[in-house]
Amino acid sequence: MIPPPLISALRLHYPPHLFSDRAGIRRMLLLMFFLTGSSLAQGQSIAESLADLSIEQLLSEPVNSVTKRTTRQFDSPAAITVLTHDDLQRSGATSVPDALRLVPGMNVGAVNASQYAVSARGFNTVFANKMLVLVDGRAVYNSMFAGVFWDLQQPVMEDLERIEVIRGPGAAIWGANAMNGVINIVSRSARDTQGGLAYLGGGNVQRTMAGGRYGGVIGDDLYYRIFATEQSRDDYLLADGKSAEDGWRSWHSGFRLDKYADADTHLTWQADATVLDLDNGTSDGYNVNSLARWNKELSSRSRLELQVYYDRIHRNDPLRALYSGDTFDFAFQHIFGLGLHHDITWGVGYRFVSNSVEDIAPNVAIRESSFDRNLYSLFVQDEWQMLPDRLTATIGARLEHNDFTGLEFQPNLRLLFKPTEKQTLWAAVSRAVRTPSALEAMDVFVVDFAPPFAGPGGLYVPRVVGNEDPRAEVLWAYEMGYRIQPHERLIIDASAFYNDYSELIGLYGVNRLIPGVPVGTAELPFDNVMSAETYGGEISVTVTPTDAWRLSASYSLLFANFHGAAAARPDVQERSVPTQQAVLRSSYDFSPRLSLDVQVRYVDQIETVPAYATADLRLLYRVTERLDVSIVGQNLFSDHQVEQRPLPVTLTSTVPRGIYGKVTWRF
Amino acid sequence: MSSPRQMPSVNAPANRRRVLAWLALLAVPAGVVPAAGAVTKEHQIKAAFLYNFTKFITWPAQRPGRPEPVFVIGILGRNPFGTELENIARGRKVSGLPLQIRYLKSVNEAPGVDLLFVASGEEALLGTSLSALHEASVLTVGESASFAKLGGIINFRMVEDKIRFEIYRDAGARARLKISPQLLKLAITARKDKS
Numbered sequence: 001m002i003p004p005p006l007i008s009a010l011r012l013h014y015p016p017h018l019f020s021d022r023a024g025i026r027r028m029l030l031l032m033f034f035l036t037g038s039s040l041a042q043g044q045s046i047a048e049s050l051a052d053l054s055i056e057q058l059l060s061e062p063v064n065s066v067t068k069r070t071t072r073q074f075d076s077p078a079a080i081t082v083l084t085h086d087d088l089q090r091s092g093a094t095s096v097p098d099a100l101r102l103v104p105g106m107n108v109g110a111v112n113a114s115q116y117a118v119s120a121r122g123f124n125t126v127f128a129n130k131m132l133v134l135v136d137g138r139a140v141y142n143s144m145f146a147g148v149f150w151d152l153q154q155p156v157m158e159d160l161e162r163i164e165v166i167r168g169p170g171a172a173i174w175g176a177n178a179m180n181g182v183i184n185i186v187s188r189s190a191r192d193t194q195g196g197l198a199y200l201g202g203g204n205v206q207r208t209m210a211g212g213r214y215g216g217v218i219g220d221d222l223y224y225r226i227f228a229t230e231q232s233r234d235d236y237l238l239a240d241g242k243s244a245e246d247g248w249r250s251w252h253s254g255f256r257l258d259k260y261a262d263a264d265t266h267l268t269w270q271a272d273a274t275v276l277d278l279d280n281g282t283s284d285g286y287n288v289n290s291l292a293r294w295n296k297e298l299s300s301r302s303r304l305e306l307q308v309y310y311d312r313i314h315r316n317d318p319l320r321a322l323y324s325g326d327t328f329d330f331a332f333q334h335i336f337g338l339g340l341h342h343d344i345t346w347g348v349g350y351r352f353v354s355n356s357v358e359d360i361a362p363n364v365a366i367r368e369s370s371f372d373r374n375l376y377s378l379f380v381q382d383e384w385q386m387l388p389d390r391l392t393a394t395i396g397a398r399l400e401h402n403d404f405t406g407l408e409f410q411p412n413l414r415l416l417f418k419p420t421e422k423q424t425l426w427a428a429v430s431r432a433v434r435t436p437s438a439l440e441a442m443d444v445f446v447v448d449f450a451p452p453f454a455g456p457g458g459l460y461v462p463r464v465v466g467n468e469d470p471r472a473e474v475l476w477a478y479e480m481g482y483r484i485q486p487h488e489r490l491i492i493d494a495s496a497f498y499n500d501y502s503e504l505i506g507l508y509g510v511n512r513l514i515p516g517v518p519v520g521t522a523e524l525p526f527d528n529v530m531s532a533e534t535y536g537g538e539i540s541v542t543v544t545p546t547d548a549w550r551l552s553a554s555y556s557l558l559f560a561n562f563h564g565a566a567a568a569r570p571d572v573q574e575r576s577v578p579t580q581q582a583v584l585r586s587s588y589d590f591s592p593r594l595s596l597d598v599q600v601r602y603v604d605q606i607e608t609v610p611a612y613a614t615a616d617l618r619l620l621y622r623v624t625e626r627l628d629v630s631i632v633g634q635n636l637f638s639d640h641q642v643e644q645r646p647l648p649v650t651l652t653s654t655v656p657r658g659i660y661g662k663v664t665w666r667f
Numbered sequence: 668m669s670s671p672r673q674m675p676s677v678n679a680p681a682n683r684r685r686v687l688a689w690l691a692l693l694a695v696p697a698g699v700v701p702a703a704g705a706v707t708k709e710h711q712i713k714a715a716f717l718y719n720f721t722k723f724i725t726w727p728a729q730r731p732g733r734p735e736p737v738f739v740i741g742i743l744g745r746n747p748f749g750t751e752l753e754n755i756a757r758g759r760k761v762s763g764l765p766l767q768i769r770y771l772k773s774v775n776e777a778p779g780v781d782l783l784f785v786a787s788g789e790e791a792l793l794g795t796s797l798s799a800l801h802e803a804s805v806l807t808v809g810e811s812a813s814f815a816k817l818g819g820i821i822n823f824r825m826v827e828d829k830i831r832f833e834i835y836r837d838a839g840a841r842a843r844l845k846i847s848p849q850l851l852k853l854a855i856t857a858r859k860d861k862s
Contacts, residue, residue: 050711050712050714050715051714051715051718051719051754051755051759053715053719054719055716055719055720055722055723055850055853056853058712058715058716058719058830059829059830059831059853060829061712061829061830191759194757195757220760220763221760221763
């Protein structure tokens with residue numbers, strides 16, 4: 001017997017005669033399971049994002065494009081992948097890094113239950129420091145240890161608009177550390193999250209997940225949403241099969257306000273807080289942040305944007321230190337048309353970061369408990385339509401001043417050629433830098449690196465120390481790409497790159513011995529000790545055989561040559577990139593109510609971590625318009641998958657096979 | 668640091684079989700028919716256009732028979748938009764008024780709406796003349812040549828794979844609607860009289 005709400009919901013979709021009798025209802029149910037075909041664009045995101053386009057943009061929106069809103073992506077002079085709201089929902093990912101596994105050429109490795117290593121085109125560890133990660137325009141890269149605390153980034157997945165990933169330097173626009181790529185996580189305007197949403201779920205690895213959001217409007221034009229979520233994850237396993245004791249629980253809550261004062265003005269104010277209880281209660285962390293943005297359209301070709309944010313991060317990490325950082329950031333941007341064929345974007349920015357550190361870990365000593373850093377930046381970019389709709393050149397540069405290495409210049413040149421409406425050819429050359437972290441560039445941390453050895457006059461412990469006169473790492477990147485849509489249901493997107501790195505920061509060897517009691521210190525300073533070339537590419541093919549079925553396959557290749565003194569271990573570095581990665585994905589709608597998503601992922605060997613293949617799956621059933629149920633399986637091929645190699649001051653554990661169920665209710 | 672235990676590799680036969688089994692799962696049967704109620708991309712874009720038009724058009728302040736403080740988009744007969752328009756209406760306003768979507772069976776209900784959309788093939792429901800609707804300052808939008816012949820104000824046309832629109836300014840003037848020059852500029856034709 002089906003409950004009445006289901007019938008009323010079905011009435012919306014099917015001719016009434018199906019409900020004339022009981023047999024009809026049975027027939028209806030059969031139909032529901034066997035009737036296939038519906039638009040893959042089930043989500044509301046499309047309608048809403050189309051409605052937010054200007055009339056000029058709508059005029060250029062092709063009716064037959066396979067995926068929605070491909071235009072910008074297809075005509076972008078960079079290796080860009082956009083995960084839409086629908087992609088994110090279908091992936092079943094409960095965290096941003098898990099969703100990023102779908103992006104061609106991205107390497108994502110779970111380090112332990114709470115931490116991830118995420119990077120494109122090599123150099124991926126938990127301390128990955130060559131990717132810039134932005135959440136709604138707020139940089140979440142941690143400049144102290146380098147790397148991103150992914151466990152403190154827990155946006156409400158249902159309220160994300162999209163995640164844009166640019167592989168390759170984005171430094172000219174985005175700034176230092178956007179060396180290997182940029183990850184831009186964009187949440188929806190409060191106008192697009194009106195009404196209520198509540199979900200509840202749980203499983204064997206993703207223990208619990210619960211959350212709610214409510215959106216409404218005050219007066220004519222002030223939209224708001226408030227949200228609160230909780231989730232917890234069970235312990236992963238150590239390589240020997242024992243529990244890693246790294247389970248965690250988190251709470252995340254906040255609000256967002258969007259005011260559309262008039263047709264040309266958009267104001268946003270948002271704030272959220274995330275609290276983490278880590279490693280079964282032995283450590284904790286929190287993040288609070290608030291951001292305000294003002295957007296003003298001056299004309300169809302000119303726009304002003306002003307953004308300020310404050311971010312505080314605090315973390316008690318028993319293996320590293322107790323640290324907290326406060327960031328204040330201000331950015332201004334102006335876009336305007338110059339003549340018929342030039343669009344100029346320029347902007348200025350200032351960032352102030354105040355850090356404090358306390359000594360709590362046995363292997364890490366702190367020499368300086370607090371320090372501040374300033375960053376000033378100025379960028380300008382000209383998008384020049386050399387031949388309208390055929391050839392576009394983007395010329396830009398960013399000038400940045402930081403406290404460690406002074407002025408850094410990051411120019412960029414990109415060309416985009418469209419031989420036909422359905423083909424894009426692009427090429428780029430850029431220079432990007434990475435400024436050293438506090439760990440590398442200041443006398444703050446002293447990290448025990450290896451067991452003591454006997455030296456002149458006693459024992460010495462090799463200890464990693466900062467280098468007070470470091471230089472920034474430099475990258476010259478050469479990229480090209482080609483996209484073609486030979487048929488309305490097929491898109492091929494390929495990119496290739498050659499990256500030339502110099503001044504790479506690493507450990508070289510002991511530079512001095514300081515005798516001590518009971519043990520002395522053998523100092524291993526960070527230094528610019530290596531250079532490298534990496535080269536490779538990514539290709540992805542998306543096919544939609546029918547409106548109800550989308551298949552995508554991506555494959556990436558990555559080779560690395562490192563040069564430096566043997567002590568800097570260039571050989572280990574070379575083995576630390578996954579030469580090949582591949583993702584196969586199928587999204588299939590049996591009916592508007594039932595969909596199945598399957599993805600199979602392959603990652604090549606990374607140093608001591610063997611190659612592996614695994615799969616994720618999501619089955620969604622819409623019980624009514626307002627209620628849906630999903631079952632998600634993650635990492636299905638293994639119950640203890642190693643994804644990252646062990647590193648100092650880091651707990652490395654293995655990912656179990658996970659299954660969870662989830663019920664979502666909209667009201 | 669201890670090195671992790673060797674894990675079974677992808678190349679172990681058991682694993683390879685499992686991978687193949689999963690790959691087989693990817694290959695679900697094709698051959699489907701579009702479901703009832705599936706909205707084409709064309710109409711998703713047209714829905715966005717309807718909402719956008721309201722930003723460029725000013726309705727007369729005095730409209731007898733329209734006391735309610737809502738802005739209404741009416742769909743006459745067949746609804747090609749699925750739930751697209753409701754999605755747009757949720758949380759959006761037109762000149763400060765809540766946006767409402769109504770589905771009309773007969774043209775007699777039409778004077779109560781601000782914008783009326785008529786899907787192709789439904790023009791017969793309009794009768795022989797739109798003058799009564801224009802008398803009531805209803806913006807009429809259609810998507811066929813026969814709609815244009817009837818004397819509608821805005822008509823969608825497909826040009827290659829893009830959606831364009833024609834504006835019939837005289838019909839708009841008769842309905843006492845102020846159409847912004849910006850919108851007229853974007854139309855493929857902004858004709859003074861009916862073709």
